[in-house]
Amino acid sequence: MSEKKRGNTSLQQMMESFEEACRSADLKLTHQRLEIYRELATATDHPCAETLHRRLLKHMPTLSLDTVYRTLATFAQHHLVKKVQTVDSQARFEAEMSQHHHVICDSCKEIMDFQWGSFDAFSVPGDIEQWGSITNKNVTIHGTCRKCQATQQEVKQT
Amino acid sequence: MSEKKRGNTSLQQMMESFEEACRSADLKLTHQRLEIYRELATATDHPCAETLHRRLLKHMPTLSLDTVYRTLATFAQHHLVKKVQTVDSQARFEAEMSQHHHVICDSCKEIMDFQWGSFDAFSVPGDIEQWGSITNKNVTIHGTCRKCQATQQEVKQT
DNA sequence: ACCTCTTTAAGAATAATTCTTATTTACATA
DNA sequence: TATGTAAATAAGAATTATTCTTAAAGAGGT
Incomplete structure (x- = not known):
């Protein structure tokens, strides 16, 4: 019940298709990539890179902000996440790729x-x-x- | 005929209601404000501050980029122009305020x-x-x- | 013409993001 | 299971976009 509302795709399903997509795109499955993706996929807001970084630091104290930015850009190129269009200067992201x-x-x-x-x-x-x-x-x-x-x-x- | 397509509001009408709006908002009618507004109102693209600045420099060689930014922000606060939402880092603007x-x-x-x-x-x-x-x-x-x-x-x- | 408050120009400062480089890691292959 | 190699990361420097600071200039009322 405490699970995020999300169509009918579970986090586990998202993680599996994410890993699959990385493999077919020749993106190495690093700890950082998995954690950044999981954090975004479970977020109910539409966090900016800095917010994601702050959240992830709790469990990955050496994660650099640059890695978060770089990784999100890579994911976006491969259509694994989307940059949300806003009027604000900080970019915000989402893992939900279905039409909404x-x-x-x-x-x-x-x-x-x-x-x-x-x-x-x-x-x-x-x-x-x-x-x-x-x-x-x-x-x-x-x-x-x-x-x-x-x-x-x-x-x-x- | 070489006029910008724009609903049925002429540039002159836009300039007049712009001046009117400035007066009632206690915004002084400076040369910079008038020219920045006119440049945006006649633009057919949706320029960023830097593009507007570059265009305006031709006739106002001392206009500072900061003034363009500051002025656009002031205009936006007063609903005289709109910031367009995009996924890019540079903000873009438009003077067209009607529903579109x-x-x-x-x-x-x-x-x-x-x-x-x-x-x-x-x-x-x-x-x-x-x-x-x-x-x-x-x-x-x-x-x-x-x-x-x-x-x-x-x-x-x- | 003058006063007062606002606005501007210039350059410094800040915020958001990206680049550089040395080190580490994933993972294909031995 | 060990090893080589290209890809990815951390750290900090650099860049880009935008905003702030301050002194000078200008708008608009009197």
Whole structure:
């Protein structure tokens, strides 16, 4: 029950297909790579490299921040993780590779995944099909989450 | 005819409402602000601060890059321009504030605006309405534009 | 024209990310 | 199971993108 909500793919399944993908891409299965991937796969937020590094340091005290950056870049090249697009300067990452969308709280910067099947089934405007070849289409919703709404309300009352 | 395609708002109208907005926000109408805004408003791409700076230097040789950054940040705070969300490290900006969406070429990084009225009319999944208050929802399409498809084809043939 | 507060230019500083190099490690092969 | 070799890592230097500090210049009210 304390497992992360994630479609119906278990962590173990993710780790297995990750290892498989590394082998077929000739990426060596180092301790660092396995741990960085596992940390991201179990994260419920969409952490930046620094956050991941901080979390991993607890069990890998010599892990360098550079390795986290380098490894995430390698994973992204091989489509094992995704860089999330944001307006902030620090890049954030996710291991969830299946089709989904993001809601971002502009106040606390929390990012949440959601599914939107009826949007996915929608076809894009005709003029866009002329533009080139499309690899994916995603929705980003911006707003203020309930938690932050409550906090801001308190501030007003002060 | 050589005018930028832009809904049906002319540059002159944009400049006027920009000046109006500055006055009511107590932002002084400096030469730098006017020129930076005009340059962004007439740009058909979605330039980063450095690109804007480079373009403006031709007519304002002493304009500092810091002023471009600072001014764009001020404008964004006052909702006069928007920071575009991308996966790249350099922030990119646009003056177009009306509802629209983006197609991004992953190869040349070109960003194009498009309208999608039927999507705008769509309401978001029910669970998202629970999440908090939504200020906007936007689509980003990723892919490869025709120009880059052609280039990559050439490379393959070499 | 003058005062006051804001804005700017220049360069220093900071933040985020990447590079360089010596060392270590994975893993294919003996 | 030991060994060679290319790939990966740690550490710290370097780079890139952005922001801060400070003195001078400018906007806009009087």
